[in-house]
Amino acid sequence: MTQELTIAFIGGGNMATALAAGLIGKRCGAHDVHVVDVTASVLEKWSQQGVSVAAAPDATLASRRVWIFAVKPQYLKAAVESCRPFLRDDTLVISIAAGISAETISQWLGTADKPWTRLVRCMPNTPALIGSGASGLMALSGVSEDDRTVTQQLMRAVGEVVWVESDAQIDAVTALSGSGPAYVFLFLESLIQGGIEQGLSDDQARTLALATLNGATQLAALSHESLAVLRERVTSKGGTTAAALDVLYSKDFPAIVQLAMQAARDRAAELSDEFAK
The missing domain is CATH 3.40.50.720 (NAD(P)-binding Rossmann-like Domain)
Known part of the structure; x- marks a missing residue:
């Protein structure tokens, strides 16, 4: 074949x-x-x-x-x-x-x-x-x-x-990569809206958000370092990134993502059962 x-x-x-x-x-x-x-x-x-x-x-x-x-x-x-x-x-x-x-x-x-x-x-x-x-x-x-x-x-x-x-x-x-683009698009929408609310134009915020996500993803793919190490290198103690991450952690951002994925996986299993009938 x-x-x-x-x-x-x-x-x-x-x-x-x-x-x-x-x-x-x-x-x-x-x-x-x-x-x-x-x-x-x-x-x-x-x-x-x-x-x-x-x-x-x-x-x-x-x-x-x-x-x-x-x-x-x-x-x-x-x-x-x-x-x-x-x-x-x-x-x-x-x-x-x-x-x-x-x-x-x-x-x-x-x-x-x-x-x-x-x-x-x-x-x-x-x-x-x-x-x-x-x-x-x-x-x-x-x-x-x-x-x-x-x-x-x-x-x-x-x-x-x-x-x-x-x-x-x-x-x-399905929960990770199948539905994953929607999570990424929502994150991008949020970044862009945040930039606009802080005084950037629509075009400026969109350009910076897309380039940031693309660059960070490529860096992660090409680097031999772990994601945790790459994140830590951006995060100076007491700096701007640390302040932002403190908010995300206070809202349990990692757990929210994992709960969303669990919901997607559970729904995939439900749909499979429904279509099998």
Whole structure:
């Protein structure tokens, strides 16, 4: 499979578009990609790239070794059931639909007694749209080492990849990196508003906030020092940073973040149970 990569996207929205942008011309040709979507305007955009398209699953799926389900969770069961007749023994299925366990999807693809285990569940995040994503991956027992390699190559086209061992850990990935961009955006909004309230213009505050977060993140990624050491180097005793951090600690900022993540993980588990019914 590593020699020939043929892909079907079931759902041709933003995430499928981002993945294809990272793959076509680098890992496969446009002729190797097939897209199934119910929206005519979406199919037209894909067709202009030279890929084959269809408004409903058909026999073309049987010729694609990798299927990527990129539909909204509420539509996934119907999409899986409509594609199931075209499964072959060597089909690798990847789901990037949030909130639905690998176990549930495997039973939709197969049966409760004989689930489809050549399946990888993936939790990406929205920065994948600009090639800077973070994705958690988990594989069921039918996934070979070659399948893992292919999946990793696919998802690395849009960012970093981490393998985990269970649906519960995918829920943790959801709480950290899946929902994480929203936490960051809220923090940025707060920084910008704080700057404005202290006399900076909108543009000045936005420029400084974005550059600060980007610079601090890159420094953390490139430094061999721990985050604690990097934080301490910014914090002089009795200085401005210490005064600011005292406020954050007094409000138990680390615990607030962890409670937010716990709420996200719990909701992910609840959604998985709901969709399984």
